[in-house]
């Protein structure tokens with residue numbers, strides 16, 4: 051109103067002059083704006099970008115967390131905002147709201163929030179912005195490193211990065227195991243944002259010549275507590291050594307590490323701790339309903355089958371503690387045909403298969419995925435209704451991650467934990483301490499479908515399946531045995547024979563470590579109540595034992611490396627499935643390699659146990675899930691003795707047999723003794739063992755020692771020397787072997803020469819025989835030819851006879867000896883009708899001449915058959931004579 055009144059003249063009519071002035075002002079303002087815009091548009095792109103970057107930088111300081119509800123409320127680049135919008139991300143989640151601003155300001159951040167709360171974008175957005183601010187290009191090399199504990203999680207993060215960052219010009223790469231290293235190495239240099247697993251990254255740092263991280267701006271650890279735990283300790287330490295100290299570091303997890311030591315390793319600078327749900331009533335999503343049931347070990351399979359039968363339209367994940375359980379139960383359940391599609395994911399699968407299973411489960415609306423703990427963290431399968439923990443998780447953190455595969459980002463979900471009576475008290479207590487609300491529910495016995503008989507019949511028909519069942523059995527028992535928390539996991543309380551029966555096995559396979567354990571006094575097995583607070587996984591493990599294990603491990607590694615193998619990733623690999631036989635064969639081939647990983651993992655755990663047993667190390671008691679994949683790399687599948695646990699002393703029990711372990715010899719010496727075979731040989735020699743001899747007798751009755759082989763070239767001194775020292779002088783032994791070698795060679799040469807001589811003699815004899823025969827034949831011919839020469843009247847044409855030169859021609863090529871003998875014979879037997887001069891002239895040529903003459907003669911066609919011709923000739927000859 052006011053404005054209209056201003057434009058009016060004194061009579062209340064609009065004043066045209068004023069209106070015009072007003073219009074003119076507006077117009078000129080618009081024009082100047084347009085001009086400015088045009089000017090801006092004319093600016094080179096880089097300048098526009100630079101200006102918008104400087105504006106963004108100014109706004110970073112003004113970020114007010116309380117005012118932020120959308121991504122667009124953050125000072126973000128247009129390219130990032132566009133990417134977020136296109137992926138339907140508009141509103142921010144709590145963790146995103148609280149951490150993105152801090153990360154944009156360049157601070158080191160430790161972010162923790164419940165599962166499924168959007169932590170991935172909380173670090174991906176700052177990643178994109180960091181490189182955008184610096185106008186990073188491919189020539190700048192590696193700018194950001196995102197490390198994930200599993201291949202699938204790395205792949206998933208990479209996919210989100212591609213989606214959200216598609217408007218930027220950076221290059222991103224996924225570097226995980228199971229792919230061609232060479233192929234990766236060719237491309238890795240041009241990658242700006244690298245999403246990777248620790249093992250593979252280190253492999254490139256070690257082996258890819260031009261790969262370096264000197265320009266690195268930002269390091270992100272997803273599932274940081276897992277990556278920083280002992281399972282990855284050595285790998286991560288080596289990686290961190292290769293990274294520049296001046297960088298920004300972001301750590302994210304649903305169960306964040308609080309270990310000062312871990313953070314010190316990363317040299318964080320005044321990090322910002324953001325625990326979004328620290329004060330929340332529960333540490334798990336509010337939309338997640340959590341229950342547990344208690345049942346006997348031998349009932350578990352039937353419980354699972356009954357569960358699946360009653361959830362045919364749902365999407366579920368079932369977690370097992372070992373790979374071999376997944377393998378066996380996956381097969382068995384496929385045969386049971388529960389009416390829902392079953393998939394399996396585990397670390398022994400080929401990478402391609404792992405990806406296939408992952409994608410297939412993402413796509414499916416109703417399915418069940420049997421998995422090990424490799425699928426426990428970070429994976430964001432859409433619309434999972436149920437998470438069933440078939441085996442008790444090793445701790446509350448593992449439970450939280452497993453259960454967190456459902457009820458993600460505002461969705462509902464249900465989690466069911468199956469506990470043994472012996473596990474109930476300890477586990478439920480731990481969960482409640484961690485603010486996990488679990489309620490007990492009971493199984494309806496009427497709904498329980500017993501499948502034991504079916505399993506028995508499957509195993510009776512299929513030997514391979516039976517062996518798998520046996521491996522599954524041993525694997526499960528071992529997993530319980532190796533668990534850290536002895537209060538929850540007590541292998542002695544397991545109903546072993548019943549469990550075997552429930553798997554379909556008539557007899558429980560022998561488990562050697564169990565037998566040993568049963569012989570030992572319980573005191574050594576279960577740690578006393580006083581030590582509970584810091585109870586290590588293997589309480590009796592001493593420094594010596596760890597060192598001993600390391601020596602053993604190093605030895606194995608060096609053997610593998612000599613054979614051209616390189617330790618693969620230490621990342622804990624995924625779960626497993628066996629869909630086709632071919633794949634399994636390949637898997638088995640890889641078992642040896644995986645065994646190596648197992649060793650590394652176990653060493654790490656042993657070390658960790660040690661650390662935990664030392665008070666005041668600053669190591670948190672809640673060191674997260676180290677044994678997540680402990681069984682995936684087991685190698686009992688290949689051995690005939692897969693019912694026994696190799697290297698059982700690694701975990702202390704065997705070593706406890708020694709009643710006074712503390713009084714043992716210093717560790718180093720014992721390790722050395724194990725390392726050198728020479729030392730062992732010396733030991734044996736000292737014991738004066740005598741080797742059995744094998745003696746044969748020749749035809750002449752002479753005795754010849756066949757085994758051990760006699761040394762033929764021995765010099766007396768050497769023997770004496772050896773006797774006097776009573777050990778092995780390597781140099782002497784080498785010399786002696788060389789002598790022996792020479793002797794052998796000489797012997798061999800002699801034999802060969804004798805053989806050749808014999809052969810030559812035989813040949814000569816054969817030639818002699820042949821020439822005799824030829825000479826005889828020629829005499830007959832010569833006589834015949836002489837006769838024909840004299841016959842000038844042509845009464846008989848010899849060309850009608852077979853050409854004798856034809857056969858002789860070949861004989862002429864024989865050795866000179868034969869030639870001479872022939873001419874001798876000729877002379878001896880005499881060519882009575884030929885004079886001497888004729889003989890001189892003709893020689894061999896005369897024979898040729900004759901041949902030529904014959905060849906020019908026209909054959910006489912008698913019109914008879916060959917036999918008749920011959921008869922005619924004989925007749926003529928007779929009549930001649």
Ligand SMILES: Nc1ncnc2c1ncn2[C@@H]1O[C@H](COP(=O)(O)OP(=O)(O)OP(=O)(O)O)[C@@H](O)[C@H]1O
Nearest residue numbers: 139141142143165166167168169170304428430459
């Ligand atoms: N701002 C958002 N708006 C809409 N959906 C989102 C948002 N942020 C994340 N999401 C969705 O929430 C789901 C969970 O996100 P994400 O995987 O990042 O969770 P997380 O916290 O990393 O989980 P976990 O702890 O299991 O690793 C994803 O499907 C993701 O697409």
